[in-house]
Amino acid sequence: MTLSGYIDYVILPILGLSLLLTFVRLFKGPNIVDRVIALDLLITVGVSVITVYSISTQESTFIDVGMILALIAFLGTIAFSYYLEKRGRK
Amino acid sequence: MLIAVLSGLLFSLLYIPFGKYLKGRLAVVAALLPIGLFAYFCSFIPAVSAGNAQVFQYPWIPSMGVNLDFRLDGLSLLFSLLITGIGSLIFLYASAYLKGHPYLGRFYAYLCLFMAAMLGVVLSDNVLLLFVFWELTSISSFFLIGFNNDDAASRKNSLMALAVTGGGGFLLMGGLVLMGHLSGTYSIREMFASNEFLKAHALYPLILALVFMGAFTKSAQFPFHFWLPGAMKAPTPVSAYLHSATMVKAGIYLLARLYPVLGGTDWWTYPLIVVGGITMLYSAFHSIFRTDLKGILAYSTISALGILVFLIGIGTTQALLAAAVFILVHALYKASLFLTTGVIDHETGTRDVTKLSGLRLVLMPLAVAGLLAGLSSAGLPYTFGFIGKDLIYEATLNTGGAMPVILTSLAVITNILLLYAGLLAGLKPFTGSLPSSFADIHLPHWLMWTPPVLLALLGIAFGAFPALADTALLNPAAAAMINESIDSPLKIWHGFNLVLLLSGTTLVLGAVLYLMRKPSAASVTWMARFDHISPKHIMGRTVQYAAKSAAVYTKTLHNGYLRVYLLCIILFAIGLLAFRLFTGGPVQWTINELGPVTSYELIVAGILIGAMYLTVTTPSRLAAIAAIGVIGYCICLLFVFYSAPDLAMTQFTIDTLTVVLFVLVLFKLPPFLNFANRSVRIRDGVVATCFGAIISLIAIQVLNEPTDKTVSQYYGDNAYLLAKGKNVVNVILVDFRGMDTMFEIVVLSIAAIGVYSLLKLRLRASDKD
Amino acid sequence: MELVFVILIGVLYAGGIFMLLRRSMVRLLIGIALLGNGANLLIFLLGGITKGKPPVIGDAARVFTDIYADPIPQALILTAIVISFGLQAFAIVLLKRVYVLVNSDDLDDLNTPEEEDI
Amino acid sequence: MTSNAVVLPFIVHLFTAILLLFFWRKTVAQRIISVMGSTLALTVAIGLFSSVWNDGILTMQAAGWAAPFGISFVADVFSSSMVLLTSFSGLAVAVYSATGISRGRMLFGYFPMFHFLLMGLNGAYLTGDIFNLYVWFEVIIIASFVLMSLGGRKAQIEGSVKYMAMNILASTFFLTGIGILYGITGSLNIADLSLKVGAMENRKLVDMTAIFFIVGFGIKSAVFPLYFWLPSSYHTPPSAVAAIFGGLLTKVGIYALFRIFTLIFVPDDFLSNLLIVLAVLTVLTGTFGAVIKNNIRRLLSYLIVCHIGFMVGGLGMYSEVALAGALFYLFHDMMVKTNIFLIAGLIRKLRGTMNMDKIGGLYAEYPLLSLLMAVVLFSLVGIPPLSGFWPKIYLFEAGFMDHHYALVAAIIIGSFATLYVIAKMWAKVFWKSQPEGIAGVEDGFRPMSNFRRSLLVGPIVFLAAITLFIGLGAEHIVTVVNHIVREMKDTSPYIQAVLEMHVSP
Amino acid sequence: MTDIIIGILCTLGALTILIAAVGILRMPDFYLRLSVTVKAATLGGGLLLSAAAVYFTDEVSVTTKALAIIFFLILTGPVAAHLIGRTAYVIGTEQWKGTIRDDLTGMYHKDSTEPGSGENAEENGGHEVPPAS
């Protein structure tokens, strides 16, 4: 099996499954903070998916997308914390 | 001739700045224009009576076939002389009647405009040009009727007059355009050639219906007559002018003018006879139940107009000649009566005929005028009215079949009633004893009493010496109506015949009626009991009902609920798309060439759908926002899988920013609303699903079409060689399609500035704009 | 995969429309966002999708040597994304103002009767 | 013929707006820059129109990429007329705004927004690329959102929310349509699309694509049953803004409908009938609404809807006469509607309200001003020989020609309602004496200096003069309109000019 | 040879991430979920990115980027976790019933999101019982 095939048929499905499981948590909640961390994890797993995909397709350009995801995913979580704390204090 | 028409408009404009100088005696100067014009038109009498119509043409909008084509033939001349002649007297009369009125200048401006418009109507040889002036008469009369605009009734009645005549005007316009379209020309003269074609055309009844609507509304035919009595709110000179010779006769003029083009068929005759007949009888009957002098005159005017329509409907040469005569007769005596009434009103302060009597003692010349005009309207021998009446009877008698009996009896009854009305208006105020309250009344300024006297005397003069007018004016006028020459001198004496008998009967019965019946307030009240079935009230109620329906319609449709509006729009789109999708050809359900599906893509798609479900169902705002975040990220992953790194980057950053924005704004919002009940949600769900399904189906249809890739091929080939970039998407953004980007950042900038202003700007109460 | 895309597009449009028809303004805005995503994906799909071949010319090359994804839909979507971001930002702030004015995000509170016109 | 001048009309506004942004918070400078920019724009527009009229269609391929590869800008008689009329309105409103807009709004970007809006309109007229048209539409709607909500009063915000929601929905339809169009043709250039869509065999798909544009542009031009945003919002913003909206915003939707439905989708029976039915319903809906409203601007809003029906009807009938009528009406409407909203604003200045029950006595107090307003009001009604009259002749003729009697009837009803409503307004606002004891009603006009007053009245006079020219000099308009109709009926010169190739008609 | 290294790195990374995913789904309370996911995801992502760094050694910039991403993940992950964890605590997110100690109880004043100083904390003492909220 080639590397690309291995990634396509083993690694990516595993990561896909991880995405799915994480999404289930997001779906279930129950608290908004659970959803927030699920979202954060979803993005981190997304970075991984993109990285692996770029290996599979031999297209390094996708790594850049992963890089932006990794940099910015953070912001969403911070915004939610910011909001929740402000609201919580009220 | 253009100058003749335009001078009125010009003077009207000049009165706007200079009107304020028209005070006191100087106001007489205003009459110079109509007098001059009268003289000008008089100078055409010889030529026109010799059969030489005067033509003037000037191109205006040749591309539309609208040109300043004026044509002075017998009919036009008759009307022109009436308009300018009576106009002259009215101008003079008004200078005294409205002496010291603050808005006299404005009054003359309207009056000039009106006169010019009327001249335009009767002189135009182009139907559209005629219509232009036709509408101008409506507008200028609107201003004249509402001249006393502080008075609510005055405003209401002028609005009513405008509504009726204006509404008819639009219908008329339709008719005229249709005529013009079918005959290929808007020139009346040229339409004569295609009259057979028009009459045979399937749309001929439609043309007639539209033209009749225009004429009936303008000439106050039943059931559109009710605006006219209301229009009596105008100052008396206006009433005299509008209702004796001009405005209301425009409809008559139109019918007469178009007779050679459209007339002479059953479609023409019967509607006119029926409507004219009902009108003349109905209004004549009504006129005897009035006590207000102007009311009496208004209804008798309507009745006279009915007679004219009736005559034009009959359409024989005799009838048309009778119409021509009656136009002149009526103009003279009605103007005289109106002006007399004006003086009475002006001096005594009342127009109530039950209170007025014995005024001959103080207003002698007017008594003469009233008497003469009254007699003329009564049709006493040696008055012009007598000739008119004779001709009418003659015309009705000479129609074919069973018609003569019916028509003639109609005419006789009408004339009896009109006679009564004429005597009531012309005679009653001056006979009997003078009440003490009127004792110190004295004759007004001579400019106020000479015009009615002059008009009344003219009536007698024409009656005594019909040759003054017949071949010069009336025959050419009738000739113009039938588009053939006529030579039929008017005779005072026809010998003893049926006509004379009828005339006599009319006179006697009318006189008896006058002597027997005294006008009283009681009769007015009695008549008022039938108001609720009068056309005015029925139409009023219809209008009210229509307004109410309009309100209900508008409020139902435009109910303030945004979601209902959106639902409407979406249902509309669904309806159209579904209709087109499922009609006229097969719907493709599968895609011919499918790329492979991989597990992780499916998972991403599944997550997207799951997130969508969460978005739609969650009761928590934040969860919904997190869920749309997920949707965005899934799309981002799809973009990565399908070779769009730039898109993925942008989608992701923007998605994150949107989430941040939402989160920042959601502070303090109360709990998420979920008011919609289950059935509404199901309804919306069905609508939404239908829409989504249609979009999907359309996508499938499109995917089955081969795609032309020339343009993207070009970009790929030249991105580096010509535009020096390797990321083709970016090259498109900054070069190939850079203009999109340029203005897309403008959109962003506007949004940002908008946000800034929306949140920072606090208007003060003093900020008015 | 085209079929999956087709379904996703349908779902996005349907969800967008459903949210558009709600009474809450937040949901309305979410609906707008969803519709925007749907439209973008539609353009993406109908322009023709290609897997794993971004329209970027290789380091050494001067022209494409292999097939590549159609760059035009991508450029269009990019523009559309940015534009809808601008619109959404403004709309979201409008929501804020609405809340300040009527103390809720209930769209039904936004019906000042006509009698109050000045 | 290629000419760079094609892009100038919107470039001028772009730079004016950017310059204005640099003068943030300097209101005097902003007023001067705005008027100067608008004057320059008018000059450019006149120049463009005359060179198009004399030399034929002008094109400009942005960045020098030949069509259909780049974005083309095209000035034909239709687009350059629209640019010209927009510039007239633009200048008038710019001058009016100098005193008609409160300082508070000027401090927060009123003028830049105004010029961005005008830029968007000009761009939309001139572009020859369907996606670029989308971008222009977005510029227009976002600028109009801002202008509509600027100031943040409750009524404004209410209006803005509805306006926004429906206009964004419209954009979505438009964008979807573009996606489909690209999917079936692979092109975005309108001239190229004209050829490619014309050659499509799957007419059903073409029709469905067209429906997306009908809905999208239909919402923007306020066609029944898509019009709801208009009466919900047009009574809320400042008058100068309402003037631009009333005069130009819906008209750009109409423009787009005409462009797309003459170049890309030539109406077949289905589309034609659809447009006519919509037109009839639009006219009636507008009529019903206008008749019952008592607030001047609400009433005018419904009249806009009503008159949109006239134009859409003209497009639906699609004969040469019908198109000519619709176009003439469009030109007339742009000028008159702008002016009429300025007048509404002036009335509000004079009386502090737009509720007709609370206003009165203007005729007694300001007779000359009232007569000036009367001219505009009666132009709107279409009292001959004023401007609104002539196009109706064409519309009637076209209606009779192709037996669209319902449409003719609707136009008659609509015209009648307009007459009635305007006359009623005249009677209430001008004739009736000022009702006593209305609180908060004050004359904001009398205390003004003569100069400031003339800034308010001048634009009205200016536009009224143009309206009078359209009415009395209708021959000129008819000539232009017929030229445009020829352009519409034979698109090969357009396509040839853009694609620089020979196209057999 | 490189392929095998890459394969191993990928496998380990993917499995770690899978564990994180299972963890976030399975863990009984928010804090445990957070605790499990932050590091597992960082480690897993790091491994996969290392695989990419190895794979694209020919392209220096790509390797740099891969390393940069790892760096970002390490830098941001714990910070985000700290913030959301604190927020969760402040807004009173429940802890698992098996929690045995909570030194933070009562540390947050009503109007502050920072716990009082260490000294004060000492006085207040830790609580063995999880707070019921």
Next chain:
Amino acid sequence: MAKQFLMNLLLAFIWVALTGALYYSNFLFGFGVGFFLMWVMNRGGTDDRYFTRVPKVIGFFLYFVYEMVKANIQVAYDVITPKYFMKPGIVKYPMNAKTDFEINMLSTVISLTPGTLIIDVSEDRKVLYIHVMYLRDKEQFIRQIKDGFERRLLEVIR
């Protein structure tokens, strides 16, 4: 120390330039060669902190990876087996780290090892509140961190 580090970097770059191959491995190799040369040349010199620091960094890194892998396996086991073995709790941890940078590094390191997570820092920056998954004994846990991460970390960065 910084001077030495820069010198070392310069040597690495020169190596890369000489070999003409800009690869990571080549750069690292150059850095290693440079370090060795500098170390050789500095033997017996007074300031040898740089030469002890570098191995310490590497040592810390290896320790960190070891701890991370170990703890990850523990958590993984817990995650994938049905029964929960955790004894979670929030522990107040008095730190030695003083500066912002130190606190930050410490908390990052602690958070990145499975089983522990920083919830907050006290206002006076003396105490960390750590969420611990496997808390058997508070004091033992604190000692473990003190001797493990905190000491090693502070050695590296101070």
Next chain:
Amino acid sequence: MKSTILKTASSYLLPILLLFSIFILLRGHYLPGGGFVGGLIASIAFVLHSFTHDTEATLQLLRIHPRALIPVGLGVSALSMFVPFLGGLPVMTGLWFDEPVPVIGLIGSALVFDLGVYLVVIGVVLTVLFTISQYSE
């Protein structure tokens, strides 16, 4: 938000993100990226800063109000679009220096245009977010 850890982290992140954003801006013509994404990343850097410190502090750091950045960016883009017009070329025509500049590569009007986009995006995002957060405070 008061958090020492976040504050410290963001003080490293701000320059890193800014550097990264410039990198993304410059290479857009050759690889994925460009003015938009670059600008978005740069603005996210400042947004992060404003979350940890407060908006005022970030505004001070910026020195120029982001709203004022908008016309600057628009002006840069608009001029780069318009300059060819003055030379009689169609607007938007790419003008390039013949010689590539080290590191950046070929410099041309496209890059200037993208720079304008970058500035506008920063101005826009920051204006929007700062206005909102100031409004809530």
